[in-house]
Amino acid sequence: MSRIILVTGGARSGKSRHAEALVRAMPGPPIYIATAEAGDDAEMQARIAHHVDRRGAGWTTVEEPLDLAGALDRSDGEGPRLVDCLTLWLSNHMFADRPWEPEADTLIAALGRQRSPVVLVSNEVGMGIVPDNALARAFRDAQGFLNQRVAEVADEVMFVAAGLPLRLK
Numbered sequence: 687m688s689r690i691i692l693v694t695g696g697a698r699s700g701k702s703r704h705a706e707a708l709v710r711a712m713p714g715p716p717i718y719i720a721t722a723e724a725g726d727d728a729e730m731q732a733r734i735a736h737h738v739d740r741r742g743a744g745w746t747t748v749e750e751p752l753d754l755a756g757a758l759d760r761s762d763g764e765g766p767r768l769v770d771c772l773t774l775w776l777s778n779h780m781f782a783d784r785p786w787e788p789e790a791d792t793l794i795a796a797l798g799r800q801r802s803p804v805v806l807v808s809n810e811v812g813m814g815i816v817p818d819n820a821l822a823r824a825f826r827d828a829q830g831f832l833n834q835r836v837a838e839v840a841d842e843v844m845f846v847a848a849g850l851p852l853r854l855k
Contacts, residue, residue: 690797691805691852694833696813700849702770705752705805712803714765718747719757721775737770751778751840754789756795761801772808776832781827790832797839808833810845 689706690733695701709716718741724731738747745784750757754775769775778781779786797804817823836842843855
């Protein structure tokens with residue numbers, strides 16, 4: 687069984703649903719590490735509720751918008767983990783005006799020491815037009831670099847489009 691799996695794809699591609707199925711098929715109680723923060727955003731609250739409903743009972747949820755490496759270390763050995771998603775984790779750091787590169791280094795190091803499986807979901811944001819503003823371009827570039835770094839250490843990488851997974855690694 688693969689220990690580290692990256693599932694990437696576009697928005698609404700089915701990547702989270704596919705990642706959930708991967709984790710459910712693994713032995714042990716599933717753990718969902720959520721990086722999203724809904725705050726007062728009703729649309730984001732609805733998205734989170736949809737994910738919770740789709741997962742159903744039996745999942746332990748850990749909400750961690752910033753310290754992803756710590757959440758992985760604290761939950762290691764308790765069951766397979768699903769991190770959903772790296773894209774929001776990255777944007778949380780960027781919007782908090784925190785440098786993301788050292789956090790990525792810490793995450794990569796944490797992935798290397800995990801004993802229990804980790805499935806990470808991330809958006810592939812660089813397949814469209816070049817954004818028209820510096821922040822969006824910086825985010826697109828950072829997400830691409832982060833995905834490459836995680837893919838490098840992952841045992842498996844899957845790209846999901848139209849609900850269909852394609853194994854890349």
